Amino acid sequence: MLVTAAVCPCPPLLVPEVAAGAAPELDAVRAACDEAVRTVLAARPDLIVVVGEGPVTRTHKQGARGGFQPFGVDREVRLGAAPEGAEVSAHRLPLSLTVGAWLLERAGWTGPVAGYEVEGGRSWPANGEDGVHLGGWAERVGFLLMGDGTACRSVKAPGYLDERAEEVDTSIAQALANGDPEGFFANLDEDLARELKISGRAPWQILTAAFEEDGDWRLLYEGAPYGVGYFVAHWS
DSSP, rough: EEEEEEEEEOOOOGGGHHGGGGGGGGGHHHHHHHHHHHHHHHHHOOOOEEEEEEEEEEEEOOOOOEEOGTOOOOOOOOESOOOOOOOHHHHHOOOOHHHHHHHHHHHHSSSSSEEEEEEEOOHHHHHHHHHHHHHHSSSEEEEEEEEEEEESTTTSSSOOTTTHHHHHHHHHHHHHTTTTTTTTTTTOOHHHHHHHOOSSHHHHHHHHOOOOOOOOOEEEEEEOGGOOHHHHEEEE
């Protein structure tokens, strides 16, 4: 069952080598992510499942590779250490899981880990079923959910300025701060998420379906650097 979870954004600029001279601009986000991941590790899960959006829905086994070469940095990461003698998957990690693997590597996690890539346009029922399924992958499961809010908070944002974006991001922050008692994530419209370029919709829906108790929710960071909504939270 799910016993702990961390929610983090997944911009490549979170990685200092990628951000280069701009790295200090995301120091607060990076520090919040480190704290959230440490909370997950402190719960001593039997398995950490990294969940993030990608082109298709599929599982990535421990040891799967990703990298930041598309962003001009020759930096490879692995989703944990590949078990001895195991074949490494030919499927590369999508960006969301690559950043998640980097966060776990940064935190020094050496235990079992798996990745779950989920297509962003899937429906709530499918994502909800996945949440229940993934939460049962081990007796004590920890989630690391990677995803961003709207990308339309300013004229320089990837999706330009959309007046709806700030209100939606405010609702996302509230849901992550209190455990989403009103079911905001389950009702987050697929078309709206696509229009506002939200990459966290599917991972957050998976989380909503997976946790079985109220627990302790903490929102560690909310902001919109570069016009993109970033949120860091944890549940335990």
